[in-house]
Amino acid sequence: MRTCDPKRGLLILDAAAQLFAKHRYHEVRMDDIAAHAGVAKGTLYRYYKDKEELYLALTIHGLQGLYEEAHGQIAGPGDPDQKLRDFIERIVRYYEQYPYFLELIQRIESSGSSTSLAALQDVRAQWFELVTDLIKQLADADLCSAEHPDLAALALVGIIRGILRFTPQPWPDHLAEWIYDLFMHGHARGEQNLSHVGNGAIAQSARGK
Amino acid sequence: MRTCDPKRGLLILDAAAQLFAKHRYHEVRMDDIAAHAGVAKGTLYRYYKDKEELYLALTIHGLQGLYEEAHGQIAGPGDPDQKLRDFIERIVRYYEQYPYFLELIQRIESSGSSTSLAALQDVRAQWFELVTDLIKQLADADLCSAEHPDLAALALVGIIRGILRFTPQPWPDHLAEWIYDLFMHGHARGEQNLSHVGNGAIAQSARGK
Amino acid sequence: MRTCDPKRGLLILDAAAQLFAKHRYHEVRMDDIAAHAGVAKGTLYRYYKDKEELYLALTIHGLQGLYEEAHGQIAGPGDPDQKLRDFIERIVRYYEQYPYFLELIQRIESSGSSTSLAALQDVRAQWFELVTDLIKQLADADLCSAEHPDLAALALVGIIRGILRFTPQPWPDHLAEWIYDLFMHGHARGEQNLSHVGNGAIAQSARGK
Amino acid sequence: MRTCDPKRGLLILDAAAQLFAKHRYHEVRMDDIAAHAGVAKGTLYRYYKDKEELYLALTIHGLQGLYEEAHGQIAGPGDPDQKLRDFIERIVRYYEQYPYFLELIQRIESSGSSTSLAALQDVRAQWFELVTDLIKQLADADLCSAEHPDLAALALVGIIRGILRFTPQPWPDHLAEWIYDLFMHGHARGEQNLSHVGNGAIAQSARGK
DNA sequence: AATGAATGAGCTTTCATTCAT
DNA sequence: TATGAATGAAAGCTCATTCAT
Known part of the structure; x- marks a missing residue:
């Protein structure tokens, strides 16, 4: 329109x-x-045009906003590891500010035949390309595996989504960092990585306070 | 009903x-x-009773089925590490067989006022308790961090969901194992662990399995 | 439907x-x-299916009804001249009974793209073929011109329509006969043909009573 | 307005x-x-004022135009028979030029409550009076029946309308003349009169013109 | 006077739910 | 008990009309 x-x-x-x-x-x-x-x-x-298109525009707008926030930094020069930390931090903050987006993002579905559905596909692809690109940068710097950056991207987004969606706000400080640690180093050896979080706000909220 | x-x-x-x-x-x-x-x-x-209840019954049924499949084994005795591997494998297989469940599970929402909504909450809680319990078993065996098993559970489920949902079937072999590796050891040191994904079961012995 | x-x-x-x-x-x-x-x-x-289709069905139904009433007699054997008289009579009566049809018939238009629009075209074609056929029978019996039976058919229907539509009911007796005379013999020598009508109800109604 | x-x-x-x-x-x-x-x-x-009035103005405008074209000649002196021929010719030409009017004229209906509806009634009455007047002139000159000039007027307009509306353009030559013949002399003895339609102006002299 | 974005009454259409069979 | 035609509340959508610019 x-x-x-x-x-x-x-x-x-x-x-x-x-x-x-x-x-x-x-x-x-x-x-x-x-x-x-x-x-x-x-x-x-x-x-x-109609309800569906309004809904799609909404999702696209949300993805676009997040994408644009992150794109400038990820595409530019800099330490990939720091970029990743910043990226996660950014998403967490974005969700903190627009919690509804968290709900919207997971309702992207094979809906009708709307023309703007293609636009959505585009933004989504664009978005995942960005995340995958970030992980490739890490791999190039020998900071992580070079295999399956796409799967890793999906996993990263999945972690963020899974945690944020079921953890009631306000989220504890250092949540982003905790996510970074889990993604990069895994839960097996998480004890040392989490040390700084265990004394922070996370433990409080997670244990029901 | x-x-x-x-x-x-x-x-x-x-x-x-x-x-x-x-x-x-x-x-x-x-x-x-x-x-x-x-x-x-x-x-x-x-x-x-109505459309909503049918929909809820559907989701509950799916969760219940998955829960029951996993419960017996997780609750019983055995090596926690192996249990986790089996658990992930199980979910991947379940999704392979019932791909629609993957879609359904993420549509759990603050729906109406239906009485059977409580039932859904129950099954979901039950389910997360099961996963959290598994992670606690790992921690007890000193195989992973003892901190925030609940967050780790959310992360694990998030990884699985994120990957399965956006990866078109047929999935690569050993996908479950790859997920296990990422969750336990992180992506940073994933290079050696990932080598076998898509290339068959090569790296199993490398990790002592 | x-x-x-x-x-x-x-x-x-x-x-x-x-x-x-x-x-x-x-x-x-x-x-x-x-x-x-x-x-x-x-x-x-x-x-x-929708308002349009209901409307089309209505028109088709009306045309069909009139067609079926007339078809049996016109197609069968008999004196063409008498058939024509009967035919006109029949239409006048049909309109007397279903005055709304008179309004509907003239609203047939190049409407949308409905599939049942084709059906309407069919019935209409069928209907005009019937009238044209009747006039050809007259021509074969040397009772009228053999030229342009289609134009004559249109003219006949036009006369009937034009008169009935603007003449308030109840219509006078012999109206059908008057129409027959005009169509067959024209208005120029109408005086003798109308003699029997001039004393009937027509004159009354036409002159404002 | x-x-x-x-x-x-x-x-x-x-x-x-x-x-x-x-x-x-x-x-x-x-x-x-x-x-x-x-x-x-x-x-x-x-x-x-509104859509309805625009629509009415349109119809009125069309009728008015046709009326004004015809009025001067019909009201003036001259051979009534020739006037009739000219009149029919005129309408046919008018329709040829403004085919849409043919569609509009038949949509005059018992519409709303618009004030300008009265204006439409007036023009229409005026118009029919003109046609009726022409036929009365013919009757006065003993060229046709003196009975029911109003019905004859309706019939004449009906013929014209019926033929023009369903005959795709371009229309055959001498269509106006054919209509004149049918109206005046009827279809029964039309054979000689019709011979020239579509074959050029042969039969004119036969009828003394 | 001309514009065209905004309006909202009112229309068509849908579809969960009911209930006579 | 199973059916599926009938229902009608509720929703999406349109478009004639208004009015600030």
Whole structure:
């Protein structure tokens, strides 16, 4: 749709994000989104062809934002190991700020036939390429295995997702670092790596406080 | 949910599983499920109160099945390290056989107010307790860190989910083992461990197995 | 649509006919049709895919009915001249009974892309073929010109339509006969042909009584 | 309807005419008309109160144009028979030039409550009076029946309409003359009169013209 | 006066649920 | 008990109309 006023387009997206994060797709009514965004229902359809496209735009927007945040740094020069730490930190922070995105990202599905579905595929591919690229940089610096960087990327994202999704906010400090350690060094020899975390906020929250 | 003929109840569940795996909740119509199961639409309502309950029953059934498969072995005696390897292997196989479950498991959401929602929470808790327990066994045997077994459990499940979900089948041989390695030893020193993935079972002896 | 209960299908069609005759397409709401037919709105969609198809079915049904009434007699043996008289009579009567059809017939248009649009074309072609055939029979019996039977058919239907549509009911007796005379002998020498009508009801109604 | 710039008013009317001729009332959107006329949507409402009035103005405009073309000649002195021939010729030509009018004219319906509906009734009455008047002139000159000039008028218009509407352009030569013959002399003795249709103007002298 | 983005009433359509058979 | 036609509440979507610019 020809977005006339970009600001309003984002206003709608933001309202939708909050609702789609709390409720399932079919539980969110266009009326609700409109009311939440403070616009008329018809306006939604000026900016997005239909409910599905609004939903896709939302997911794409989220991925895009995260991608753009990370891209500049990862693509640039620098120590790959530090880049990885920063990257994880960044995602954790992004989720802290936009917790609903965590819910949205996992609802990406083989939906209909919308044209903008292709756009989503693109951003997603772009995103995974970025993560894979980061891991390749590590491998090039001999900091990790050069085998299956793609699987490693999936694993990394899986860890982050799995932990953040089921750990209630606010998350403890050093969570990002803990994730880094697990990904790089594994849980088997995690004792020494976790030492600095065991005294921090993680242990508290994880043990039910 | 006065299940009259249990066989028919499962028939319905199975039909529903296939549809819910391929399409989103709101895209699956009760008509479709009925047609797929070869029963009349009204019959669905003899076995499940409504669409939501059918959906929950489906997820619970899947989790339960996986839980029961794993429980006997994990709870029993034996080498914790071997148990973990077997456990991962088991999940990978389960997903190989019931790929739709992979989709279903991540759709567990803060749904409505259904009474059987509690049942789902229970199975899920039960399931995570099982995984956490396994990791504790490892820690007791001094095979891994004793800190944050719950976070480690989330990470493990996250890795598995992340990889299986986005890796098209057929999966490479020894995928389960690769996951085990990553989880236990991390990606940093993964080079030697990964050599066998996709090339057959070469590196098994290298790690003393 | 798989018409389950044909009786109900006609019930709906009949209700729709009355409404479409009095109001324009966009002025008739599906709610109205449902209420008029004494069924629920959803039922309409069991029998007809959408509003357009319901509308087309209606027109087709009307044409079909008129066609079938006339076909048997025209196709059979007999005096062509008498057949023509009977035919006109028949249409006039049909319109008397189903005045709404008069309105519907002229709304046949190059509408959407519905598949049943083809069906409509068929019935219409069938119908005009019937009239043309009748005129050819007259020509074969040397009762009229053999030239342009198709144009003559169009003219005949045009006369009937033009008169009936703008003449308020109840129509005078012998109207059909007057039409026959005009079509066959023209208005120039109409005086003697109309003699029997001038004393009937036509003159009364036409002159404003 | 405070028409500010009459030229623009006609521009809109012309754009609307083309669209309403090809599509049904509810299929034509104000957006379409505006786009077609090259003006903004809001402008339409400066010239016409609402969609209905725009539609009525269009029909009235068409009828008015046809009326004005014909009026001067019919009302003036001259041979009634020749006037009739000219009249039919004129309508055929008018339709040839503005085929959409043929579609519009038949969509005059018991529409809403618009005030300008009365105006339409007026033009229509005016129009039929003109035709009826012409036929009365013929009767006065003893060239046709003096009975039911109103019915004859309806029949004449019906013939023209019926033929033009369903005969694809380009129409055969002398179509107007053929219509004249049918109306005046009927189809029964049409054989000699019709011979020239499509074969050129042969039979003119035969009828003393 | 002209514009066209915003509006929202009201329409079509869907589909979970019911219930007479 | 199983059925599937009927239901109608609820949703998505449209588009004539308005009005700030």
